[in-house]
Amino acid sequence: MLAPFQRTLRPLTCAFALALAGCGQGSDGEFTVAWIGTEQDLQADGVRLSNGGQLVRAATESGLVALDARGEVVPALAERWIVTDDGLSFIFRLREDEWADGSEMSAESVREALRRNLRALRGTSLGLDLSPIDEIRAMTGRVVEIRLTTPVPELLTLLAQPELVLREEGNGPMTLERIEPRPSQRDEVSAAQLLFRFKPPAERGLPDAPEWQDGVRDLLLVPAPARRALKMFDDGDANIVLGGRIDHLPLVDIGPLSRGTLQIDPAIGLFGLRVREAKGVLEEPALREAIAMAIDRPAVMEPFNVAGWSASTRLVAPDLPGDPGLVGERWADQSLEQRRQTAAARVQQYLARQEGATPAAVRLSLAIGEGPGLNRLLKSLADQLAAVNVRLERADDPATADLVLVDRVARFSDPRWFLDQFACSLRQGLCSQQADSFVVQSMNALDPVVRASLIAQAELQLTRDNVYIPIGAPIRWSLVRSGTRGFSPNRYAFHPLPPMAEVPK
Template identity: 55%
Template structure:
């Protein structure tokens, strides 16, 4: 079993650590659901707006925005009990539920507007902040009604407002124990974070004298992938969240995992971002050669996961409303011919600009996290690029890397999110100001057909710039026992804690 393999590869001290965790907890031992999140505590319980995936789960349990995501990734009411959208799509009007801030003061339109504006200011300079650029004004209207006015249509505004980073917190409130969300948090000495549901009245819901029959407490542990998998196998936890390709090889993916291993079919970016416009990577044609040399099906097949989508596009294929204007690259070309062309481009560049020992391959570095899955990925990519005369090795740090692996789930399924991740002001790697201008022009178009056409042109321009080498969609996995309700695989790979603590009645 996978636990025996994982424990066998751990040092004795680590095994003792797992034993202590197992001894100190037990799934179903006290009517709680036990959850392990892969990560580290500093990131999961971090304050601020640059949240890790685990941090998003922790934040969304204790703090709410106007709206939130449910278990299936659908937008549902939170602090706003209902809303309407005007016909032109330029005004979203929210009716707030009755409630109070953590200090006991009433949640009003004025205080909610101030909290939302504060959260948006904190996001300045981030990709999420750029996604919110359509917001022109937030207005406090009568009583508990606020209006968000847009400078141009933003079809995914609700998905943006549901992001945990946009949870509403009054000025100066940095408490992690409980805010406007559905649950409270108590940190225990053994490293467990216990989440408990608030009464219905504190959640803006009608009185229900039997409400406790439908919920249970949730104990959250933050640990690494090996320990989380071991705890799941031993029955110490009911759910493991936050799995990526980097730790997938630690999980049993055969028939024994049926019903417990859950894979999210996501949209997002998974590939190599070029950081340096220098040396071999200074040439757009060479960068294109590297992209055409990769057999993406071979990369994916080694992980034995069905349904994982490969792509040569910087925008995930199959997005809702995709007009089909952008095709996959090099369709119909066999990989041997593509690699021959790539090798010729690499050799031609070296003869002109790097005429040293041409018997040795050119060297490029890639930064990616540590983990058995990432090791397999690097070995496979290195083997493929070696065929075209490039030696790909792991970079010691992000700053020293020629390329960086990007593994990021989309916040909303629209081309603008994908293209926005490469915006020049973010300074994440090579970029195209021309693409930025094209995207800015596209988002102001009220006609969705024209907007989609302009976005397709922007994607084509970014593709020609060859600043990103796509491989596929991000892979996310979880382990879930059958007794746990409230878990649904979804395109955002976001599995909020409150539904996991609900008991079917």
């Protein structure tokens, strides 16, 4: 398959270039979305996709199922499915369709496509999430069964991930064209824009409708730096701004006038500091715990003024569906002052053990990106750690940093996603072989009580080893013009493009 950016281009018209040429919003009914990022962020090749690449892949390719605007699973290539009572078998009935090359979309071809995807995802965290898949069977002409070693209630959400599309031959709901900026515009914007257009209903597995085009519109996706994306929205040149993170949140007006415009996702995931290696002041679990104890999480985020943001000292997001409550928040019986006294004492003991003159403070480096929000976060963390004689600085070389900022939204609402991010096989920082063993055992446990206990033991092991310093939930935000349909905040912070390209009725 040709990469999305290599497809045949059409002439650039005023309507297609509305966000750059100033032709006027909606001159031909387009819906414009500004994406905070670069053109490279929207590349949709391979299995390691950026957030922007996931949007592009989900619009132009299809898997068995997909995620809608609310983050809920809807049919795609599979028109319906059933789950057996024991939760170990998912059976899908495929719609009557063909692949983009004209060959039959049979159960056998879907099985082979799924197997290829699973092989390609080996060595990734998503591959670990999918590891309970034991067998994929082609049962009849249009029926496929996925068998599991242990129940995965959220398997449909996993199968809806853009990396799980099948065949990658343009079998999704939309076509894509890359629009180059005109020479007169290149000083202002150098990135190309992406034009998405719905396919006819028959090519989307839907009944044909003579006036179907009245219900859809073209969608123009414009990658832009944060300040320009916000200006496009303010000037009326964009209906929605996507891709907002903590990096550029300070650029947004979050006062009363922005209510109904600034949309904060109730995202779950990881937002904290990962320990790269057990060395220096981070060589022992008790010393790593000292760093975690010193942080006042609500105070770290207070300058961002995000209503409803939840701090946490847990590695796994609290209150997930089915959470048995076996793991709670840390240091609940200690005040911040008591925690910092303990942390300062441990740091001082470490300093006293160093050869030669005792340093005034421990120095730690943090790999953290650039941006007004991240600069503010770094300063807040540095001010807090200074209270226990730790000097936190930005890492000159991320490859040698002591700590790494992790800011990642979960793919599915299950504790195992969180645990899989710290698997030793990923080689992304300090890990625990014992915790990995508990996770593997859980995938062979059919008793739900035993399974929950093993998952809790894995989280407790990672917590005791202090491989990660949680802060709370990741922050994802968008700007959405009043009255816009096809957008909904959701826990996966995933906002597919096709619903936005539907004309509100």
